Amino acid sequence: MSPRPPHRVEVSRLVPLDAETAFARVTDPRLHPRWIPLTRFEGDPTVAPAPGVAFTMVSGPGARRGRDGFVDRMTTLEHLAPSTEDAVVGRNVVRKDGPALLGTAGLDVVPVDEHRSRVVWWEEAYLAGPWPRRLNAAAVGVFLRGMLALALWRFGREVSRGGRR
Template structure:
């Protein structure tokens, strides 16, 4: 099991930072070899299923994640989205939080726990480093462009 935390402070209002990190299909544009579909389509709410398909050809797999908490930021209060991973390959959870930061900025926090079936804990260090790198780059790209 691997846990990691990413934090970014950005010059965006809360609602815009939230919109950028919860545009699920855009995650597929910023995570290599991944496409994302949402069931049912927008708007996101509790029970929405976000399915990330990663890989190439026969080496592809689905990472279905169910939204179990959906609290967009409102009136300056933080926003929180919790997703439970429900796949056959990837298990765990992810949380995206957007809260007020210094000087009118927004603080974006991405927490994740990943368990890969059949992968021994010996590989946790590699999974942690590669996850922080891939998802850190993805988060930067999501927050940079509308």
């Protein structure tokens, strides 16, 4: 009997950016606090995403002011840029290293045409600890779906308005 596949939460959004530009922006964790509420990036601000690069996101009411919060440590496993010309989907995958969340997450950027791409943000994450993984992944998924939808909506709004780079 093969193991059950992990519980996946996925949201997507069509954005008015070519795939290469969308990928460079949406996969950069240093920019994620612009789209994820109450969250700060911790890591080397001079290092771009690449396999082996570790970083931490801290979320909570005082996180942006340097207070403690929910710690989500990650390591980039895969970072492959898309190509609109060659119809290659870009993929960024991170491993969730705890202490609270384990699993994987990723961003896929699908070229649509020279001016648009579809961003797909997915998570296969669950709480560390003694709880049954499948059950807790489904419960965590409810929260993650809302957070991912809000983050992609904010990203889409920013790029539609010609927002920050």
